[in-house]
Amino acid sequence: MNNTADTTDHIEVDITESFGTLYHPKSALVFYETEGFNPKVYVENFDIDSNGNPINAHPLTVREAQRLSKTLNIQNKKDKDFLKPNDVIPTNILFVDTSDNGKVIWFTKAQKRQLFFTERLSIPNGQASIPPLLWCANKQGMKIFALANNKRPQAKTFLFHAPFFNIYNSGSVCMGTVDVNIRNSASMEEFIQQWETYFFNSYFSHLVNDHNPVNGNCVNLWKELIQNQDAFPMDILINSNLTLKNLL
Numbered sequence: 120m121n122n123t124a125d126t127t128d129h130i131e132v133d134i135t136e137s138f139g140t141l142y143h144p145k146s147a148l149v150f151y152e153t154e155g156f157n158p159k160v161y162v163e164n165f166d167i168d169s170n171g172n173p174i175n176a177h178p179l180t181v182r183e184a185q186r187l188s189k190t191l192n193i194q195n196k197k198d199k200d201f202l203k204p205n206d207v208i209p210t211n212i213l214f215v216d217t218s219d220n221g222k223v224i225w226f227t228k229a230q231k232r233q234l235f236f237t238e239r240l241s242i243p244n245g246q247a248s249i250p251p252l253l254w255c256a257n258k259q260g261m262k263i264f265a266l267a268n269n270k271r272p273q274a275k276t277f278l279f280h281a282p283f284f285n286i287y288n289s290g291s292v293c294m295g296t297v298d299v300n301i302r303n304s305a306s307m308e309e310f311i312q313q314w315e316t317y318f319f320n321s322y323f324s325h326l327v328n329d330h331n332p333v334n335g336n337c338v339n340l341w342k343e344l345i346q347n348q349d350a351f352p353m354d355i356l357i358n359s360n361l362t363l364k365n366l367l
Contacts (some may be wrong), residue, residue, distance in 0.1 A: 237324040247344040248351040262290035274364040278358040280332035284323035
């Protein structure tokens with residue numbers, strides 16, 4: 120990095136339009152408490168002027184307290200809505216944990232998807248057939264495996280290595296520079312859609328720790344599938360020696 124000082128005139132540039140949502144201070148609360156074993160509490164409310172200074176100090180009114188309570192209740196409700204289904208739970212959902220970090224296990228049937236690859240792999244971007252997949256995700260990360268068929272998996276169903284790049288031997292997906300941002304109020308459907316979008320809309324780039332997930336050359340596999348539009352060759356999948364039960 121060049122640290123040479125810039126001797127040109129300083130020019131002020133207004134960059135506020137490039138910011139995200141801006142929150143402006145409107146009021147501030149100050150809690151006072153008496154000393155002793157049974158302290159009494161008094162709450163004073165300050166308005167905030169356009170310069171950010173507290174003005175118009177007054178006791179917190181009932182209406183202001185009710186407004187504050189309503190705001191806190193709305194936020195609390197959003198947290199409780201995490202992974203709540205919008206409708207009847209889809210049949211491809213296998214497991215749901217609605218704790219703070221969350222966890223959903225679901226499967227998708229064999230289909231065609233648009234895939235993206237970095238230039239160094241020399242694989243053209245395009246649609247290709249993919250096998251049935253099993254997904255296991257929480258707010259921070261995801262594991263993905265392949266399935267032998269389109270049937271709904273059971274606890275003893277064997278899982279195969281997902282035949283993609285950017286996946287560890289454990290099934291964990293290397294998200295690279297993808298900015299994972301799952302809302303605390305995300306519904307089950309939104310959570311699933313977001314993870315599938317993260318996975319398929321990012322660029323496949325490399326085999327992690329030299330983990331080759333297929334019997335054969337992974338690069339040639341996807342070149343041929345995109346060029347010839349053939350069905351996915353299930354015989355090249357490798358058993359991970361894990362079952363669905365290992366993910367529960």
